[in-house]
Amino acid sequence: MSVLHEPALAWYADHARDLPWRRPESSAWSVLVSELMLQQTPVARVLPVHEAWLERWPEPAALAAEQPGAAVRAWGRLGYPRRALRLHAAAVAIRDRHGGQVPDDHAALLALPGVGEYTAAAVASFAFGRRHVVLDTNVRRVLARLVSGVELPAPSVTRAERELAGGLLPDDPGTAATWAVAVMELGALVCTARSPGCARCPVADRCAWRAAGHPAYDGPPRRAQAWAGTDRQCRGRLMAVVRDSEAAVPEHRLEAVWPEATQRDRALAGLLADGLLVRLPASDSPQGPLYALP
DNA sequence: AATTCGTGGTA
């Protein structure tokens, strides 16, 4: 074990958070659900939703038996509600193609809706102890600092990063899986984006970025995520109205939360195209068409 | 390859 692995693994053994999807008794389904929810969403907001989700749908087949809209409603305000649709579709695929069991190999996981390179590696590694390069935003930042000596990684994953991470991966699958989650945890708790806690870092004495005097980020500027007035804000408002209503919603209630018609119509069309909403026939309502979850 | 896609906490 190297001068990096030993202190990092020891630190993880002492400081790892007790997260529901990390417990020995937690299922691969619990891990998969957590990974979908954690895509671009902080742990603190995922915790209560994940707990309720596993309580209601303890296995993939239970979710697969529901309408997609049930998943969207239970998703609540986690954001990016297409992930709820994808998780439901993944549950259907697991029921139909994998006998109701979450697949344990990377290729089969990658074929599931909503599962990309990172999530496939994470589930294979964390739920099944397989040896994979798990490259998320935390790992990328830790390796950028520790090894490459820069504050932040490039905007998108590079081949060099993947090779670097692969070169550091322990040979033993079980140790590799622990290493992966340990580096991720280190990035989440110590080597954070805003204020790195070098004083608490188990590998600070080996950190290239620290040795170089913490030089500031010197890469291409990342575009800020615009929000006010965007289609995403509009979509969020529209979805909130339907999600928070038990009954189907008449159009005037959507108009009330976004008066500008052109953008509202565009956002609504997008939500219908994405399958996040359905339009019910106007013949059933004197107020015109109604909108509901699928 | 660059864009799009929610939401809320924090410095």
Place this chain on the structure above:
DNA sequence: TTACCAAGAAT
């Protein structure tokens, strides 16, 4: 207050 950030995926 504004800007950044959070276990990415799909197109």
